[in-house]
Amino acid sequence: MGGEARQQLTDEYLAGAVGEILAHDERVRGLDVMAEVDGGVVHLRGRVDRPAQLDTVRRLAGRLAGVHAVWDRVRVAGRDPVALDLGCGEQRQYPTNIGVDRRRTPSVAAVADVSRPLPFRDASVDRVFAVHVLEHLIDFLPLVAECHRVLRPGGVLHVLSPWWKHVNAVADPTHVRLLDTQTIKGICSGPDRPAWFPLHVGRDESTVFADLTPAPPGDGPDERHMARFFD
Numbered sequence: 001m002g003g004e005a006r007q008q009l010t011d012e013y014l015a016g017a018v019g020e021i022l023a024h025d026e027r028v029r030g031l032d033v034m035a036e037v038d039g040g041v042v043h044l045r046g047r048v049d050r051p052a053q054l055d056t057v058r059r060l061a062g063r064l065a066g067v068h069a070v071w072d073r074v075r076v077a078g079r080d081p082v083a084l085d086l087g088c089g090e091q092r093q094y095p096t097n098i099g100v101d102r103r104r105t106p107s108v109a110a111v112a113d114v115s116r117p118l119p120f121r122d123a124s125v126d127r128v129f130a131v132h133v134l135e136h137l138i139d140f141l142p143l144v145a146e147c148h149r150v151l152r153p154g155g156v157l158h159v160l161s162p163w164w165k166h167v168n169a170v171a172d173p174t175h176v177r178l179l180d181t182q183t184i185k186g187i188c189s190g191p192d193r194p195a196w197f198p199l200h201v202g203r204d205e206s207t208v209f210a211d212l213t214p215a216p217p218g219d220g221p222d223e224r225h226m227a228r229f230f231d
Contacts, residue, residue, distance in 0.1 A: 003205075010066050011037040018042055018061050028057050033074060035061065040068035040204060047075035051154050058211075062200040068209040069200055071158055072127075083127035084150070086114050086143075087136070093129045093158075114143055120150045127151075131160045135175045144187055148194040148214050156199065159184070159210040166206040184210045185230040188221065195220040201229035 018035040022028055031053055033046035042061045048054050058070045073081065073094055085097035085107075092099050092107050099108040100118070112119050115137055128147045134140040147157045162169035164178035181201050187210075188196045195215035202209050215221070 007039060011039065014040070014042065014064060014066055017064055021060050022057070025060060028053065028060065031057065033057055037067075040066055041209070042067055042070045044070065044072035044074050047078075049077060051076055055154070058199065062211070067200070068202045068204060068207070069158060069160070069211050071129075071211075081126035082124070083129065084118075084120070084125050085129045085131075086147075087130070087133040093131055097127075097129060098125075118143075118146045118150055122149055123152045125150050125152065126155045128155070128157045130157065132162075134159060135161045135169070135177050135179060138176050140177065141187075141193060144196075145194055148196070151214050153216075154213060157196070157210075157212045159208070159212065161208050163203050163206055163208050168206055179208050181208055181210075182230060184208065184212070185226065188212065188215075188226075197221050198226070198229055 015035060015037040018037070022031065022033055022035065031046070031048055033044055033048065036043045044057060054072065054074050054076055058072070061067060062070050071093070073096065080096065083094065083097045085092040085099050088097070088099040088101055088107050090105050090107055098110060100110045100112050100114065101108045102111065102113045104111055110119060114133060128151060130147065137143060151157065161179045162175070164180050169175060169178055181203055184198065184201050188198055196212040197215045198221060199211040199213055
């Protein structure tokens with residue numbers, strides 16, 4: 001069986017599994033949330049009354065083997081999430097995302113160089129998508145710190161980059177950094193930079209995925225949680 005056919009079948013299985021969780025798990029049963037799966041990424045949509053309800057759905061879906069990331073367009077307490085799509089180019093991950101790029105395209109709402117401070121207020125957004133962005137920056141830690149700054153408490157940074165062992169990581173001459181899941185471990189904590197709590201980190205044969213949320217000041221994930229994702 002080819003890789004694409006297997007992934008399609010896996011996505012169908014995972015969509016059914018998440019659907020069963022939403023239908024039968026008493027912690028989330030009755031929520032107006034639906035799920036689709038594409039390439040191992042669970043896409044949630046719908047509406048909930050409280051952030052904790054969405055957090056629970058995200059956590060339960062992320063525990064399934066084969067899930068690489070959990071993204072959402074879920075309306076919380078009557079408010080749609082504000083999402084930045086960094087370096088989006090011609091296409092945003094979701095049509096409602098705010099496209100950010102240094103060149104103007106129909107998908108770009110804010111023209112900005114992501115290697116410089118982002119033109120958004122502190123704690124002003126709910127999601128940041130950095131999809132095929134970090135590998136283009138010699139030093140991506142300032143951008144990661146900017147994502148931490150602009151995210152609201154409970155917000156999520158979604159990272160997607162080529163895995164260093166796959167040819168895609170080196171085939172593009174504009175790639176200047178190589179990433180692994182262990183790179184995400186280094187992003188999560190380090191001296192003199194903001195800490196992140198990993199909600200989900202993984203990879204397939206070509207791509208590294210990470211869902212990260214800002215850790216409270218002076219706090220961070222414990223060793224047991226980190227052991228889920230990192231060596």
